[in-house]
Amino acid sequence: MSRSFNFLPTVKSGEATKLLPWVMAIMVYLSALAATGSLLLHSGFDNWASSLQGRITVQITGEDKDLITAESLEIQKALRQTPGIEEVRILSDQELKTLLEPWLGSGNITDDLPVPVMIDVQTSEEAYVNLDALESKLKQISNNVYLDDHAKWLRHFYNLAYTVEYTALSILVMILLASVGIVIFGTKSSMSEHKNIIAIMHLMGAHDQMIAKAYQKRFMYYGLKGGLIGLLFSFITVYGLLNLVQDLSGGLVETPTLPYLKMSVLLLFPLLFALLTMFTARVTVMRELGRMV
């Protein structure tokens, strides 16, 4: 009943729809960047957070280096006797210097600088360590001992991570909505351009579906073409940006690695946009034709 054939003329250079594949390319480009950013941050956040979970940092401060060193050895002994603690390790002077170098600069850390002693503690996954009780116990050895299980920092960290991810998701949704709007505008513009042709088709007994099919095919092609171009440029951009980040990374933060498996979903973006433009064009044409007798 609604066999399809292409009755539409080739797009002329002056027609608004001529630009549609390029607009779609920009939309897919932005969507792919937003999605890549979200996936990249998600992967980075997971790595950073998992490296801190189950760890306690014990800090012993004081100006008398010999005293805090002696106290740290006692604290190390006490910690090893505490149930649920798997590993206790006092950080060496060299490790502390490496940690401080990004902030103070190389060669600026002198021996008379009152650097605290740091103990890295690894707790067992199953065990629950009461941090307050442990701190009270260690305070009996040194009054200047501080424990940090990074919970507060992790909470802020997760808040930031979720905010960034939801923002990226919102950007994606906004791009999709904008794309739908652009396709509706493009379809109406194209129909207006071809109104005489549509009227003739209509009078000769063409069903709405037949007319809609010609448009949906054309717009699906626009979406697919734009999608492939946009995706290609987004990959080039991500590759370039990651190279720049790699050059900058100097120990402050760990360079995020691309989650290739998850990123393969981006390959579906051109198809998704092709279907989106096709469906939007169809609905728009059917609605417009529905207003005719």
Add this chain to the structure above:
Amino acid sequence: MVEFRNVSMSYDKGHEVLNDISFKLEPGSMHFLTGPSGAGKTSLLKLMYLAQRPSRGEIMMFGRDVAKAMRDDLPKLRRRIGVVFQDFRLLDHMTAVDNVALPLRIAGGSGAQINEHVEELLRWVGLEDKMLSLPSTLSGGEKQRVAIARAVIRRPDILLADEPTGNVDPEMAERLMYLFVELNKLGTTIVIATHDNALVKKVGAPRLHLVGGRLLHIEGSKKDISDFNAGKGLDQ
């Protein structure tokens, strides 16, 4: 075949351009639709080719009231009607062959069958050497013959023509009219809206005369059409 019963029509709920029109056309008849500009000739044709719906009354075509037909049923009914427009309304990006083939493609005809029919019809209207020409390269008379071929390719039950001779010279007008008469002889019901009183008199078909949206009278007889055919020949 076609019966209007107290039909009125207005655009966008404005004043009525057609008022209380009633008439009946027998199958295989041929009528002229005459009247001054603004009398409602084109509006009446639009009702007949189902491009508009009446505000009041019944329009009986193909054994049903098409004024109340569901929108989804209209395409099927439209395929039984051929329309020729004064401004031809050919699709400029398609060749003469493709323009004429359009109704067959819409109806889902197959390629070989379409080509055979279309070429035969274009030969009949004297355009065998213009088959692959675009409308922009054709004269007014040639365009109108392509439009007629397109209107009759599916052997419609009714052929409606709105000022078909308005954009062609008198000689071509007579040739086109001869084509309509030939089609009528094949059994197609024909209604032609025209200003050309001389041509109406020459052909002598019955006349529906509209003035100010009202149908004043129906006059003429089918006998005169035979006289037109006998007296004037198309140079073939």
